[in-house]
Amino acid sequence: MPLLEVTGLSKRFGGFVALDGIDLAVQEGERVGLIGPNGSGKSTLVNCICGTLTNETGTVRFNGETVDGLVTHERTHRGMARSFQLPRPFATLTVAENLRVPLLYTVNARPGHKLSAAELDTRCAELLALVALADKGAQLPRDLTQVEMRKLELARAMAAEPKLLIADESMAGLSQSEVDDIVTLLIRLNERGITIIMIEHIMRAVMKFSQRLVVLVSGKKIADGKPDTVIRDPEVEKAYLGQ
Amino acid sequence: MRTRVFVLISIAVAAAVFFAARLVNNDYVFFAGYTVLQFIVLATAWNILGGYTGYVNFGSAAFFALGAYSTVFFHKFYQMPIPVLIVIGGVISGIVGLGMGYLTLRLRGAFFAIATLALAVVLQTFIVNWDYVGGSRGAYIIRPNEIAWIGPYIQYLFLLMLALVVISLAVARGIERSQLGYGFATIRDDELAAEASGVPTLRLKLIATTISGALMGMAGAPFPYYIGYLQPSSAFGLEYAVNSIAMPMIGGTTSWVGPLIGAILLGTLQQIATVTISSAVNLLIVGLLLVGFVIIAPNGIVGLVQGWMRGRAK
Numbered sequence: 001m002p003l004l005e006v007t008g009l010s011k012r013f014g015g016f017v018a019l020d021g022i023d024l025a026v027q028e029g030e031r032v033g034l035i036g037p038n039g040s041g042k043s044t045l046v047n048c049i050c051g052t053l054t055n056e057t058g059t060v061r062f063n064g065e066t067v068d069g070l071v072t073h074e075r076t077h078r079g080m081a082r083s084f085q086l087p088r089p090f091a092t093l094t095v096a097e098n099l100r101v102p103l104l105y106t107v108n109a110r111p112g113h114k115l116s117a118a119e120l121d122t123r124c125a126e127l128l129a130l131v132a133l134a135d136k137g138a139q140l141p142r143d144l145t146q147v148e149m150r151k152l153e154l155a156r157a158m159a160a161e162p163k164l165l166i167a168d169e170s171m172a173g174l175s176q177s178e179v180d181d182i183v184t185l186l187i188r189l190n191e192r193g194i195t196i197i198m199i200e201h202i203m204r205a206v207m208k209f210s211q212r213l214v215v216l217v218s219g220k221k222i223a224d225g226k227p228d229t230v231i232r233d234p235e236v237e238k239a240y241l242g243q
Numbered sequence: 244m245r246t247r248v249f250v251l252i253s254i255a256v257a258a259a260v261f262f263a264a265r266l267v268n269n270d271y272v273f274f275a276g277y278t279v280l281q282f283i284v285l286a287t288a289w290n291i292l293g294g295y296t297g298y299v300n301f302g303s304a305a306f307f308a309l310g311a312y313s314t315v316f317f318h319k320f321y322q323m324p325i326p327v328l329i330v331i332g333g334v335i336s337g338i339v340g341l342g343m344g345y346l347t348l349r350l351r352g353a354f355f356a357i358a359t360l361a362l363a364v365v366l367q368t369f370i371v372n373w374d375y376v377g378g379s380r381g382a383y384i385i386r387p388n389e390i391a392w393i394g395p396y397i398q399y400l401f402l403l404m405l406a407l408v409v410i411s412l413a414v415a416r417g418i419e420r421s422q423l424g425y426g427f428a429t430i431r432d433d434e435l436a437a438e439a440s441g442v443p444t445l446r447l448k449l450i451a452t453t454i455s456g457a458l459m460g461m462a463g464a465p466f467p468y469y470i471g472y473l474q475p476s477s478a479f480g481l482e483y484a485v486n487s488i489a490m491p492m493i494g495g496t497t498s499w500v501g502p503l504i505g506a507i508l509l510g511t512l513q514q515i516a517t518v519t520i521s522s523a524v525n526l527l528i529v530g531l532l533l534v535g536f537v538i539i540a541p542n543g544i545v546g547l548v549q550g551w552m553r554g555r556a557k
Contacts, residue, residue, distance in 0.1 A: 050439065051438075052435065052438070052439075071438065071445075072435075072438035072439055073437075073438045073439075073440075073441045073442055073443050073444070076438070076439060076440065076441040077441055081439070082439055084435075084436065084439070088433045088435065088436040089432075089433075089436070090428060090429050090432040090433060090436065090437075091432050091433075092428055092431065092432055092497070093425070093428055093429070093432065097425065100425065101425055101426075101429055101437070101440045101441075101442065102440040102441055104422050104425060104426075105422070105425075105426065105440060105441040105442045105443070106440065106441030109441060156436075156440060157439075159440075160440065160441055
């Protein structure tokens with residue numbers, strides 16, 4: 001049984017069809033790359049999966065449960081997490097406090113063990129160390145650099161202890177070495193057992209990261225398979241390079 | 244500092260204020276002090292929604308008036324002691340606050356603020372046309388001159404309002420340091436990211452509007468006894484809406500200290516202006532101060548002091 005199963009998902013904005021009958025299944029532990037030209041519906045798909053937008057038709061099943069009609073935080077509680085394309089930190093909270101929010105509101109909201117105050121502090125420190133922000137915990141997000149901000153975004157998503165992490169263009173605008181940094185980080189997270197869907201334009205990162213590649217073009221899925229085969233697909237070449 | 248310690252200290256300070264006012268032995272001190280205290284409660288209540296959660300409420304006067312008019316209603320319907328009326332006023336305003344919370348589903352920012360203003364107009368129209376509570380004529384409440392144990396009735400009202408100040412400050416400070424405080428702050432900063440982090444934003448917004456509304460209603464409940472003659476235009480007065488926004492803004496919206504400082508400063512200034520110049524100059528003072536603070540210290544007095552201390556630490 002796949003961890004995430006999207007069937008026949010469509011979304012329109014007025015007369016514009018943003019997504020048209022998308023089917024997508026992601027197995028547990030997989031690393032999936034999702035690519036497509038600008039405006040092809042990648043972020044819309046993420047928003048529909050996470051509940052930020054409501055899809056008109058189709059269903060999203062997660063972990064064996066239909067999550068249609070659940071609002072975003074309920075999906076987060078069930079184990080979905082996402083980072084945003086443009087980092088959206090909580091600007092008035094410190095970096096450490098930013099990580100504390102999902103710990104308090106997601107991890108502690110799940111049945112079972114509740115983290116004590118001391119455990120919360122250690123967990124925050126662990127997460128900060130994981131993304132190499134250990135010495136920035138007391139700073140405000142506005143004092144961070146662009147790449148640090150992306151790392152904070154990923155760390156906050158990770159703090160919710162997700163089964164599935166959707167990283168929406170977490171590398172746009174970064175330098176080569178910074179991109180490598182983030183890819184290594186994502187692969188390390190995957191090794192811990194987290195399923196990851198990565199949305200990205202930087203092909204070098206996508207090819208390095210993905211075990212499977214899905215291509216969206218104007219709201220339709222046109223390819224899905226091994227990265228090497230997919231990028232040689234004539235349809236994909238046409239969409240990216242023109243004829 | 245633990246909440247219990249904070250409450251004990253606040254009660255001690257409140258008791259000291261009360262006995263100091265008694266030492267002066269002048270009813271006017273209680274009369275003017277009551278207004279200042281009332282504004283501390285209103286400003287603190289506004290700040291729970293406006294400062295912590297980031298939803299600007301222009302309808303504070305409506306919640307205040309709801310508390311006041313629930314007292315008028317029950318005064319005629321079935322006489323009860325004022326502490327009970329305060330609880331009733333709080334419950335009624337809290338329920339309306341809960342209703343206002345559902346507006347946040349569709350309205351954010353300026354649109355929410357406009358809707359709260361409309362709420363105030365609708366409620367005022369309703370009260371003006373409700374004959375039982377006096378309608379546009381207003382309602383008289385004859386209060387006793389004296390009360391057992393304390394003496395003059397105004398001192399009793401002053402004491403009740405002091406208690407409300409302690410309660411509202413304890414609530415605001417408690418929220419600030421709890422999980423709820425983090426949740427409110429995430430809503431203020433970025434609602435989408437808050438949801439993605441698992442914060443149930445709607446539920447928290449409903450909690451904020453309910454607590455804020457209830458505290459405003461509680462502040463309004465003893466008002467008819469204080470003023471003796473209540474009419475819609477005084478209960479729904481513009482100064483309540485303006486002051487409960489201006490006081491936290493001037494004091495600082497990020498902590499419970501801000502509204503307290505803002506209300507004491509502005510409230511006292513207004514009382515002095517009322518006696519020395521005229522009562523009409525009040526709103527002018529508020530307006531000028533607000534403009535001044537927005538330009539010079541956008542984070543209020545608390546922000547100014549924090550910035551100054553951070554500068555010294557470096």
